Amino acid sequence: MPAQKIETGHEDALHDVAMDHYGRRLATASSDTTIKIIGITGSTSQQLAVLPGHKGPVWRVAWAHPKFGSVLASCSYDGQVIIWKENNQNEWLQAHVFNDHKSSVNSIAWAPHELGLCLACGSSDGNISVFTARDDGDWDINRIEEAHPVGVTSVSWAPTTAPGSFIGSGLLDPVQKLASGGCDNTVKLWKLYNGTWKMDCPHSLQMHTDWVRDVAWAPNLGLPKSTIASASQDGKVVIWTCGKEGEWKGKILKDFKTPVWSLSWSLTGNLLSVADANNSVTLWKEAVDGGEWQEVSTLEP
Numbered sequence: 001m002p003a004q005k006i007e008t009g010h011e012d013a014l015h016d017v018a019m020d021h022y023g024r025r026l027a028t029a030s031s032d033t034t035i036k037i038i039g040i041t042g043s044t045s046q047q048l049a050v051l052p053g054h055k056g057p058v059w060r061v062a063w064a065h066p067k068f069g070s071v072l073a074s075c076s077y078d079g080q081v082i083i084w085k086e087n088n089q090n091e092w093l094q095a096h097v098f099n100d101h102k103s104s105v106n107s108i109a110w111a112p113h114e115l116g117l118c119l120a121c122g123s124s125d126g127n128i129s130v131f132t133a134r135d136d137g138d139w140d141i142n143r144i145e146e147a148h149p150v151g152v153t154s155v156s157w158a159p160t161t162a163p164g165s166f167i168g169s170g171l172l173d174p175v176q177k178l179a180s181g182g183c184d185n186t187v188k189l190w191k192l193y194n195g196t197w198k199m200d201c202p203h204s205l206q207m208h209t210d211w212v213r214d215v216a217w218a219p220n221l222g223l224p225k226s227t228i229a230s231a232s233q234d235g236k237v238v239i240w241t242c243g244k245e246g247e248w249k250g251k252i253l254k255d256f257k258t259p260v261w262s263l264s265w266s267l268t269g270n271l272l273s274v275a276d277a278n279n280s281v282t283l284w285k286e287a288v289d290g291g292e293w294q295e296v297s298t299l300e301p
Helices: none
Strands: 014-019 025-030 035-041 044-051 058-063 071-076 081-086 092-098 105-110 118-123 128-133 139-144 152-157 177-182 187-193 196-199 212-217 226-232 236-242 248-255 260-265 271-276 281-286 293-299
Touching: 025 058, 025 071, 035 071, 058 105, 071 105, 081 118, 092 139, 118 152, 118 177, 128 177, 139 196, 177 212, 187 226, 226 260, 236 260, 248 271, 248 293
Parallel strands: 014 058, 105 152, 152 212, 212 260
Antiparallel strands: 014 025, 025 035, 035 044, 058 071, 071 081, 081 092, 105 118, 118 128, 128 139, 152 177, 177 187, 187 196, 212 226, 226 236, 236 248, 260 271, 271 281, 281 293
């Protein structure tokens, strides 16, 4: 597939790009404090909306599942998290603004849609907040205080199904788990127990020697294990796996020799994309026997 160049029209650095569920629209986040919605049709693109509202650089944007309508979340250096909703006139409105964090909100992630409209947020104030929409239009707030006391850089939800399960099984009592990365160089795992978030692993996962920039929990549809990837300022990507024995083990995917910014799994959980500070994106696939990971593609800038 030939590469398609899209002009965003932002006046400053671009920090995040998110494609909607159907691959028809992009949301972009920039240091110019705005979010832009861009429509994509074939090889053409057009700007559909500009969303002003943040007072600082916008770090992340995330689309909610379409079953909740046309809903977008954004987080910023200004400490705010904004929920945007598109109305019937194709206008984007601020449906809710959260001011719960005392400093930059660096990461947001929507929960699997089976858990309802639920957003996790990680902040430089060291805390993680989880906002859950109620039927009356208001939101419940749950917090993980001092998750990473020196700052939370990333959050990622676990699949709701247990490892080895297939769609439709195990959803009577869906699991609520989170992975987080922080400026303490660690990855931590959290689970909701009777309405309270607690560490799901007796100790944090430690293999990095600098800030963890991103964590990504892989889909585990039909797979017998749980997998998390973590990327760090130290240049390394670590693949963490947990089998039936319940112990997490880490293995270095590669030392990229430059900071690694972000990670993303394919929907099937067998392909991992890695974006690094050299502006290159590489795709990795695990060998069939579950052993080594191999680079299958490189997307140069």
